[in-house]
Amino acid sequence: MIRNGLYIHIPFCKSKCFYCDFYSVPQTSLKEEWLDALMLELQREPAFLGTGRPVLRTVYFGGGTPSLLSYEEFDRIFGNIEANFDLSVCEEITIEANPDDLSVSYIEMLRRLPFNRISIGVQSFDDAELKAINRRHTAAAASEAILECSRQGFENISLDLMYGLPGQTLESFLVSVAKAISLPVQHISSYSLSWEEGSVLYSKLHSGELQQASEELSEACFFGMKDVLEKAGFEQYELSNFAQSGFQSKHNSSYWDGAFYLGVGPGAHSYNGLVRRFNPPSLKRYIEGLKQGVDFREMEELDAATKYNDFIITRLRTMQGLNLPELASLFGSSMQRYCMENALVSLQNGMLEQFGDWLRLTRKGLFVSDAVMSDLLKV
Numbered sequence: 001m002i003r004n005g006l007y008i009h010i011p012f013c014k015s016k017c018f019y020c021d022f023y024s025v026p027q028t029s030l031k032e033e034w035l036d037a038l039m040l041e042l043q044r045e046p047a048f049l050g051t052g053r054p055v056l057r058t059v060y061f062g063g064g065t066p067s068l069l070s071y072e073e074f075d076r077i078f079g080n081i082e083a084n085f086d087l088s089v090c091e092e093i094t095i096e097a098n099p100d101d102l103s104v105s106y107i108e109m110l111r112r113l114p115f116n117r118i119s120i121g122v123q124s125f126d127d128a129e130l131k132a133i134n135r136r137h138t139a140a141a142a143s144e145a146i147l148e149c150s151r152q153g154f155e156n157i158s159l160d161l162m163y164g165l166p167g168q169t170l171e172s173f174l175v176s177v178a179k180a181i182s183l184p185v186q187h188i189s190s191y192s193l194s195w196e197e198g199s200v201l202y203s204k205l206h207s208g209e210l211q212q213a214s215e216e217l218s219e220a221c222f223f224g225m226k227d228v229l230e231k232a233g234f235e236q237y238e239l240s241n242f243a244q245s246g247f248q249s250k251h252n253s254s255y256w257d258g259a260f261y262l263g264v265g266p267g268a269h270s271y272n273g274l275v276r277r278f279n280p281p282s283l284k285r286y287i288e289g290l291k292q293g294v295d296f297r298e299m300e301e302l303d304a305a306t307k308y309n310d311f312i313i314t315r316l317r318t319m320q321g322l323n324l325p326e327l328a329s330l331f332g333s334s335m336q337r338y339c340m341e342n343a344l345v346s347l348q349n350g351m352l353e354q355f356g357d358w359l360r361l362t363r364k365g366l367f368v369s370d371a372v373m374s375d376l377l378k379v
Contacts, residue, residue: 003057004049005254006085008038008077009265010063011283014098015136023267023281024064030283034266035073037290041264042080044290048262048272055086057259058251059093067101071109078114092117092156092250099137102145107152117156117249118149119189124165124172125179132166133193133201143183150184156247158187163221164213165193166201173221174228181232186247190225191240192218219367226366239317239369256314276300305378308335312376316369321360335378342376 012031013024046054059081069077081087094117095110102120110118124130125139137145142159149157159180163173180188195202195212204210226236234242238256241249254261263270263279266286270277278298280286289296302310308331315322328336343359346352351365351372365372 003254003257003259004054005058005060005251005259005261006056006081007060007062007251007261007263007268008066009263009268009279010061010066010069011266012063012068013065014068015134025283028068030287031073033287034283035076037287038077038264039080040290042077042084045262045264045270046084048270048277049260050272053084053086054262055088056081056090057092058254059087059090060251061095063096065098065101066095067097067106071112074113087114094119094158094249094251096121097145099142099145102148104148104152107145107148107154111152111154116154117158118154119158119160119187120146120149122146122159122176122180123162124168125176126168126172129165129168129172133162139179143179146183146185156187157185158189158249159183159185161188161190161225162193163190163225164218166210168213168221170217170220170224174224177225177228181229181234187241187243187249188229188234189241190222192222222367223363235319237319239366253318256318258311258314274302276302304331307331309377312339313373316359316361316373316376319360321355321358324354324357324359338378339376346372346375 009023011024011034012028013026015026093114095115096119097110098121120142121135122137122142123133123135125142127139130138146157146159161173161176161180165173177188177190193201193213195205201210205212226242229242230236233244235245236242237248238252241252243249258273260272261270262272263277266279266283267281268279270279276299278300280289280296280298285296300306311327311330312322324336324340327339339359343352346365347354350362351368352359353362361369361372
């Protein structure tokens with residue numbers, strides 16, 4: 001089965017959210033030069049996924065803020081994709097969007113393009129919480145954007161929520177969760193706030209202006225959300241992702257299933273089973289590198305230990321877990337024994353369970369998954 005994915009990083013924002021550490025610039029003065037460079041990369045790099053015109057199962061426009069692009073810019077990108085890749089069996093084409101960009105006319109424009117999935121960065125339905133992280137939209141605007149996407153025919157709508165925000169309580173977070181499931185959405189991603197070095201929130205934390213949410217509050221938010229969403233018919237299929245039946249993100253699932261993907265744009269990552277590649281998180285370096293045709297990327301060749309560790313981390317993120325016969329087939333019976341020997345403590349204390357040929361996190365292990373996984377890694 002073809003599982004190749006294409007990720008396109010749009011490195012522009014109207015303003016930077018206080019928590020964000022994804023590469024983006026809060027201005028669009030270089031957008032035309034970036035687009036020219038992106039066209040060159042799309043033409044030159046399909047071979048990363050194999051010979052000929054690679055067959056794509058998914059395409060994902062992320063950022064940054066993809067919803068800052070115009071119809072003409074999207075149309076140019078899609079034309080280039082169609083010229084260099086095979087989209088004949090492509091199942092999912094996603095665009096990330098900010099709620100305040102989703103006017104009636106903008107959604108109408110998106111519907112004329114090949115997008116069949118939209119992921120909306122809501123983060124919270126509480127205006128004070130949105131203001132604390134410098135989001136541009138209001139709760140009301142987010143609700144209306146989702147409703148308008150549904151009215152105009154989007155049948156696969158995802159939204160993002162965050163917990164651990166400044167000033168957020170368990171009660172206010174669960175109000176946001178309840179609001180989310182009252183809207184016509186089929187998928188919800190939810191993440192704990194990360195205090196990333198270099199972000200505005202990180203500076204405020206270390207100046208004493210803000211305090212980090214306690215682990216107890218974050219855990220209560222996670223499990224409170226999980227219980228509410230599952231009662232409402234959303235299945236947790238990965239640590240941070242919940243979906244109604246048939247609406248799991250095919251693109252994101254490919255990362256956890258070990259599929260190959262090409263990332264284009266500044267800051268984008270690529271993987272083909274042999275190497276992991278990183279575009280520089282610099283718009284100017286990206287543009288100049290493609291103009292001059294020089295090698296500007298970082299590359300990591302994957303040895304056996306790294307491939308094993310990747311397998312453990314990606315598979316255990318899913319609720320299905322990791323398949324023990326697959327582990328033995330890929331890495332040998334000795335590595336399967338190594339995994340199970342190091343899993344023994346977590347199996348005994350109820351953080352992991354073995355279910356037939358599968359090893360997976362229990363409910364008890366979900367919130368401490370990083371620690372559980374680390375015990376199984378090859379160092």
